[in-house]
Amino acid sequence: MQSAISKATLGRLPAYLHYVESVTTEHISAPAIARALDLGEVLVRKDLSLVCGKGKPKTGYDTDALTASLKAALGVNKVTPAVLVGAGKLGAALMDYSGFRDYGMEIIAAFDKDAEKSRNTSGKPVYPMEQLRRFCQIQDVKIGIITVPASAAQSVCDQLIASGIEAIWNFSPVMLKVPQSIALQNENLALSLAHLHSMQID
Numbered sequence: 001m002q003s004a005i006s007k008a009t010l011g012r013l014p015a016y017l018h019y020v021e022s023v024t025t026e027h028i029s030a031p032a033i034a035r036a037l038d039l040g041e042v043l044v045r046k047d048l049s050l051v052c053g054k055g056k057p058k059t060g061y062d063t064d065a066l067t068a069s070l071k072a073a074l075g076v077n078k079v080t081p082a083v084l085v086g087a088g089k090l091g092a093a094l095m096d097y098s099g100f101r102d103y104g105m106e107i108i109a110a111f112d113k114d115a116e117k118s119r120n121t122s123g124k125p126v127y128p129m130e131q132l133r134r135f136c137q138i139q140d141v142k143i144g145i146i147t148v149p150a151s152a153a154q155s156v157c158d159q160l161i162a163s164g165i166e167a168i169w170n171f172s173p174v175m176l177k178v179p180q181s182i183a184l185q186n187e188n189l190a191l192s193l194a195h196l197h198s199m200q201i202d
């Protein structure tokens with residue numbers, strides 16, 4: 001079911017979940033959710049139908065069932081540990097952000113070739129690269145985040161895969177080469193900016 005959910009819908013699911021979790025009634029209707037979140041009713045119905053099917057006429061959704069479906073779609077029933085490589089400016093910002101838990105992921109440690117980077121404000125440990133493989137194996141880490149300069153990205157990617165990582169979230173501007181079995185998500189904030197420009201009407 002999750003593969004049919006668009007990025008835009010996925011982006012609204014945490015807000016639905018946050019609201020539905022605050023509801024104390026047994027049932028909740030799409031119009032009530034739409035009003036609470038200042039969204040269009042049609043949009044809410046469409047989003048929720050992808051996650052939980054259609055609500056019952058008049059009564060709406062069973063609140064517990066909807067909560068469970070939203071959690072399952074977001075993968076938050078189980079928070080998956082992740083490691084980050086490259087605790088520089090971007091890496092430190094990602095380490096500081098606690099909101100990834102809402103999407104079922106938590107950065108539990110970072111790795112960097114520069115020992116100075118162990119001093120950071122996130123409260124999360126930054127270990128030397130030599131410890132990457134052993135840490136991932138002991139902690140059974142399956143997600144790796146790459147925030148190193150372009151020149152180091154492929155080598156870091158290879159090290160993550162050798163450490164047992166199965167999914168890579170790549171922030172470097174490099175088209176990484178990975179085996180087919182590895183899930184790869186490239187992130188580029190500039191692309192979102194291009195999208196924003198394209199939405200400007202003049």
Ligand SMILES: NC(=O)c1ccc[n+]([C@@H]2O[C@H](COP(=O)([O-])OP(=O)(O)OC[C@H]3O[C@@H](n4cnc5c(N)ncnc54)[C@H](O)[C@@H]3O)[C@@H](O)[C@H]2O)c1
Nearest residue numbers: 086088089090112113114147148149150152172187188189
């Ligand atoms: N996707 C985006 O929208 C976006 C936005 C900003 C930056 N970036 C990219 O993110 C990356 C990091 O940018 P930044 O500004 O945080 O850089 P930075 O220089 O502040 O941080 C890079 C860190 O990587 C570490 N590092 C370098 N080589 C390494 C290696 N071989 N092994 C382990 N650690 C290593 C450095 O010690 C440093 O701490 C760059 O590739 C940049 O282009 C992407």
